[in-house]
Amino acid sequence: MAERDWIKRYLAPLVSAPGAAGLTDDTALMATPAGPVVITTDAMVEGVHFLPADPIASVAQKLVRVNVSDILSSGAEPCEALLTLGWPADRSEPELARFAAALATELAAWGATLIGGDTVVNPAGLFLSLTLTGTCLGPAPVRRGGASAGDDLWVTGEIGAARRGFLDRDAGQSSSFVARLQAPELPPKAAAGLVARLATAAMDVSDGLLGDALSLAEASGGGVEINLDQVPFAGGAAGQAEALDLATWGDDYQLLIAAAPTSRDRVVQEAEALGLPISRIGRIRAEAGLVLLDQGGRVNLPETVAFEHGRIGLSATRP
C-alpha cells in the first residue's frame, strides 16, 4: 500500500482537531495555548525497545506512554501529537489498522489528539517516533534542576515491574509483569497537577531509579540519599541484590518528584485524593553523589550494578 493511502485510510480517521485539517495539509495548526507549552519526542525501535512479536496494541500504548510520562513530569497535561511511522513491508495491513486504533484510544485516554505525522516504509523492522506537546498547569514547566538540599524525594507507583516482566518473559512465563513491560502503567494524568503545585523538581524514571535520581540531584546541583527499603518494588524485593537489580533496570515510567519537607502532608493528601500511590524514598543532599541506605545501613554499590553508561561508577559516593 502506498504511503499516502496509509495516512488516508488509517490515520486521518483518528484526527478530529480542526488544526490538523484531516492530515491532508503540509502542516498542522497548533492549538492556541492557555499557558506555556512543553514538547518532547521519544522513539521506539523493534528489537531494541520492543520485540517483533509484542502485541501491536501494546506497542502503540507504550509509544504514547513513554512520551506522556515526560509531559506529566514537567507538570503539564498531554495536548497534541505527531506520529512518525516507519512501517516495514512485511507487517500486515490489519496490524496497521490495529496499531492506529490503539494509538487513537491511548491518546484519547490522556486527553491528547493526533494532529500530524509522516509514514514511510522502513526496510527493516518497525520504527516509531511520537512528538507530544503538553500544556503547563503552572506558570513554567517543572524541571530536573529545581530541587534544594533537604527536599524529600518521592516516587509514584511501583518500581521494577518492567524488569520482572523481562525476567518472566525470558523464562518463558506469562505474567502481569510481562504486560507491564510491553505497556508500562503510568500514574494518572492528574499527577501533573500534583507536580505543578508541589514539586521543586521532577522527571520520569526511564533509565533506572537510582541513576535517574542521581541525574535529578546533579541537575539540581546536589546529591541524593535513597532508602532502598522504602522503595515500592513491584512484587516486593527478596533481598538487597534483587532490590538493586529492580532499582537500576529502568522502563518504569513512574514519576520521581522532589518537594520541600514543608509540603510533605500536602503531597500525601493530594496523592490520596488522586488515588495515586506515592512513596517517600529519600532526600536531596548538598553533597554530590548517591548515598544508598538499607534499613539504616550504607549499601556498597557493587561494580556489577548495571547503571546506564556506568554513570554511577563515575560519580557515586561510596562508603
Added chain:
Amino acid sequence: MAERDWIKRYLAPLVSAPGAAGLTDDTALMATPAGPVVITTDAMVEGVHFLPADPIASVAQKLVRVNVSDILSSGAEPCEALLTLGWPADRSEPELARFAAALATELAAWGATLIGGDTVVNPAGLFLSLTLTGTCLGPAPVRRGGASAGDDLWVTGEIGAARRGFLDRDAGQSSSFVARLQAPELPPKAAAGLVARLATAAMDVSDGLLGDALSLAEASGGGVEINLDQVPFAGGAAGQAEALDLATWGDDYQLLIAAAPTSRDRVVQEAEALGLPISRIGRIRAEAGLVLLDQGGRVNLPETVAFEHGRIGLSATRP
C-alpha cells in the same frame, strides 16, 4: 557509544534556546508564539529517501529542507526543531559529528533552532525524523484548500532537478543535479511572506508537480489546468515525454502557489524583490481533474506516467 552520551557530545552543544535547557530535561519549553504556530514532521530512511553513500552533510540538509518547504508553503517561518535520530551501530562517530554540525548550520540558515529530540540505536540503516514548528506571518496558515476557480497557479524555482540528478547518478555521472537530488535547493525564507500576503492556497512540490497541483486543486474543490511549456524545467526539457517525466517525479521542494489574477503584478514584483524565480504555469478550474496543455494543445496523459499511487489515473480528465 551510549545514547545519552551522543546527545551530550554532539547535539547539546548545538542548542542555545533557553527553553531547551541544554537537552538535559525531559521536555523543552516552546517559544512564546507571536501568532499562530504550525508544525510538521517528515522522516527520511536510508535506502529509501537517500543512499548509504550520500554525504552525511547533505542528508542533514535534506532532512531540514523537506520540513522547511512545508513550513514556507504555509506562509510561516521556521522556528523550533526536534530531531529523532535512529543511528546504526556501523556508522562512525566522526560521521555523527559531521551530521550534527551540518544540521546546526542548516537550521541556523533558516532561523530555526534545535530544542529537543531523541537518539536511539537503529539496527539497520539510518532513520531520521525532524519535527519543525513555524510562526505564521499572517493571521492563519495558508492551506491547500483555499484556491478559487480562475486563480493563477505559480511555481517557484525549477522543477525536475532531483529527477535529473537521479538519472545522472544512475548513469554514473556526477553533476550539479546529483547535488540537488541529495540536498534540494529551496526558495529563500522570505518566500513565506509572499505566500502569506498573496497566496489563496499553497503547498510544496514533493510528489511530482502534476499530482501535487491536482491535490491542491482537489483540496480547493476544483481542478487544474497546467501549461507544460510554461513549467520551468531544470536544464530545460527536450520534448514532451521528458517534460512529463520531470513534472511527475517529485523531490522538488519548490512552492506551488495559487493567487488571484488581480494579484498577478504583485506576485511578480514581490518575487523580483526577493530574487525569487517564479513562473505562472496554469490556473485553477471549477471542473475536477487535470487538463494538461502543451503549446495550446491538449496532452494525452499516458498510462505510463508515474504519478504516485496512480492518483492521476483515477481522477484525471482525459481529452
